[in-house]
Amino acid sequence: MLPGFLVSTYRKYKEDTSIFTKWLCDNGAKCGYHLTKSTQNETPTKTAPRLKGKARKQAKEAANNGPSSSTIDQSQPQLVSPKELLALANSIVNSKNPLITVPSEVLRAALRAIAARKRCTAYFASKTDGDHSTVEENEQHSYFTSLIEEAVMALQPRFVVSAGGEPKEEAIRAPSLSILEILENRFAALEVEELAESDGETPDAPPSSPSTREVIYEIESNKEKADLEEERLFAIFCLFDDLDRLRSYVSSIWAEYKKQKIDLITASVTTNITFQLAIRTQDEILAAYPQYRDYQDVLLTIMNQFTKAQGTDPREDEVEIDDDVAQWMFAPVHSILDSFCDILGPRKVPLVKRGHFGTYNPLQDRNSLDSLQKNREDLILLMELLPDFCFVAKYKLHLVATDELTRGLCKMALTKEIPVWLTFATTVFLDIHHILRMEVYGNPVVMRAVATRAKETMGHYFELSRGLVKPDTWPEHNEKVFQIFVKEIDQCVLSDAILPHKRDQLRATNQPPPPDSEQFYLYKRHPILCGVTAFAIMLEMEEFGVTLANAMGTAIYPAQFYNSLRQKSNPIGPWPLMDQVIAIHGEDRIFVGEKPTTLVDCFKQICLTLGVSVENFARSQRKRNLVVSKKGPRGLKDTSAMNEIFKEELRRGGTMSLTVHNIEKLLNEQSQSVDSKRFHRSWAKTKRLMPVEVLEALRFAIPTELKKLEVNYFRLHDQSIGLLRRLKRELDADLRKFPGALRIEDESQLPFVGIYVVQAAMGTQQAAEDMRIPDAGSRLLEKAGGIMDEFMGELERQPAEKPIPLTSWSS
Secondary structure (H helix, E strand, O other), rough: OOOOOOOHHHHHHHHHHHHHHHHHHHHHHHHHOOHHHOOOOOOOOOOOOOOHHHHHHHHHHHHHHHHHHHHOOOOEEEEEEEEEHHHHHHHHHHOOOOOEEEOOHHHHHHHHHHHHHHHHHHHHHOOOOOOOHHHHHHHHOOHHHHHHHHHHHHHHHHHOOOHHHOHHHHHOOHHHHHHHHHHHHHOOOOOOOOOOOOOOOOOOOOOHHHHHOOOOOOEEOOHHHHHEEEEHHHHHHHHHHHHHHHHHHHHHHHHHHEEEEEOOHHHHHHHHHHHHHHHHHHHHHHHHHHHHHHHHHHHHHHHHHHHHHHHHOOOOOOOOOHHHHHHHOHHHHHHHHHHHHHHOOOOOOOOOOOOOOOOOOOOOHHHOOOOHHHHHHHHHHHHHHHHHHHOOOOOOOOOOOOOOHHHHHHHHHHHOOOOOHHHHHHHHHHHHHHHHHHHHHHHHHHHHHHHHHHHHHHHHHHHHHHOOOOOOOOOHHHHHHHHHHHHHHHHHHHHHHHHHHHHHHHHHHOOOOOOOOHHHHHOOOOOOHHHHHHHHHHHHHHHHHHHHHOOOOOOOHHHHHHHHOOOOOOOOOHHHHHHHHHHHHHHHHHOOHHHHHHHHHHHHHHHHHEEOOOOHHOOOOOOOOOOOOOOOOOOOOOOHHHHHHHHHHHHHHHOOOEEEEEEEHHHHHHOHHHHHHHHHHHHHHHEEEEEHHHHHHHHHHHHHHHHHHHHHHHHHHHHHHHHHHHHHHHHHHHHOOOOOOOOOOHHHOOOOHHHHHHHHHHHHHHHHHHHOOOOOOHOOOOHHHHHHHHHHHHHHHOOOOOOOOHHHHHH
């Protein structure tokens, strides 16, 4: 299901209907109208006591995040008989209470519900070839639309204001249809206003969104077969209408990629999110209509609609479907997938000989092809690529990361099930090929570049670690995890895991081995998988690097020492990589609050970083023993909201985690562009977004997040170890002269070298002040500064690390 803050077309329709129906029922009751007993639930929902404080906040968060926020799967909605709507409206209009007026949001909700139903009716009417009377009848017939229309028209005298500020009398004298059109057109241009929650009782305040209420109002379905079919068809229309919007948006993303406006990872990850949103949108419809789990059942319902419109009998006549409708419902792709499933066997993978269905020419201008030729292109592309997904599924091949399309097609290879979302995702996959054409083959370059960088980085780390004594905070298990990850990259990204199985199968059937062109056949034709894999490797490397720096103490402690040396009267030069880490994580995380600017404050910060409680620095503090903080030593935290959202999905086969918290975090981290400000305004008012709005927000956020993921924490660890080893070698004798024997026993204590230097400098400064003698500690600090400047100069002379290429044309 979609999380509570995401709104599909069908959910929005249900919510709008509920808002309007609830207002009618609440205000009809005030006017003395009582619903008939047949419309009440047999077991009415009891209103829970009003929550306060923390309990209220937790309930709101649960309503926003959890699947229970969906209006579709509420277990006990308040059903209202259709015949009651007009009666309720009339009772309100005829009431003598002048204070009861229709709030603008309630009217908007009713008009949105009407418009949604009319779009469905108009769409199917426009795609039929029946005579004029059949089309006219199709357009006029909408059971639920007419119910709400009648109620809205009856309520005209109670509108807060007329549309556009016109006098009510003029609106009332206009024909009913034109009034609705005027209202729809004028309110459509207005921004939806969500009312703030109020503790007071406002008599005619419109209801809040159904996702935050306990009782959901629904119009009871008519038991007539035609009306039930209409309702099912509307639900299907909403699903395909949402998927069509998602498809258009993804096409625009890959068109931007082709124009080199965005990178491969942004395009791929956004597309993969689209597939997940499609799955969840489909699941919402399945919650109401579980019979549509298979695409074939959906197709049958739509076919029945066209047989009625065309006045044909599907048992005797061939039903014609407009080509636009076929594309809209992904019928051509489903036909190809269904045909492939027919030849799937339980053991071997069906290998399709290259050229058997024809030759795909990516240099061909697709716009010059007719419908038959385009379908032939799609057939060739899919039938020659689908066996690779079968190899992954049937041989249980491990991939470093998996996108939703790959998961779906692998599952199809095992079960032969073809859900609606999979036909949508496969159609989108073909759209990407049609947009990129020849450029699609260059995308493995990005993935392999990211994988090669990760392998080389790990190689340098293993080389550095051979002679390094690890602290107790770094378990041996972590080293094994690193080694397994490098092995994964070698076997699944830098080598073709599928090709050996192809060779074995061809050898078993006495066929010639596959040519060299078969190397990385799947990756070369699957840009989504390439981008998602590159992204997963970057996420993993960031998490590994942050974990390493925290456990080894090679980020926070050197940062504190570096800052202390920067605060001297003659500060040392910059440490570019450390400055980058401080900028990304923020001074508040690296330091406890603002960056300290005096030696005393630097020492306090170091103590707090080590986990010494702030109680030790209270003015009234007389205790000599240090108080240790319950939170323990300070460390870096994951800076990327992407990790929170995608980690389980990409690497471990879970689902993406979209919550109010991480979406809000993502929106707050965006640059203040015009588009991001628009999302902020929409989110701030409603805490609700349409799926395409979420995709747009992520599309702007991902490039910013990628810059954070490019930071090489392993390189920082390497630089820190090199610096600390030199400091230990050249300052060890000086440190031993100070009281307390500030000495490093083994290299697991290296991060404390800089801390000991500051501690010594702090102690001698304090003693010098007390005794009014020259400060010896400052000389130690100066000596450490010279060593560090020399080391940074050597780093500057080393070859700079090249940026990771995130587009195939940047390599």
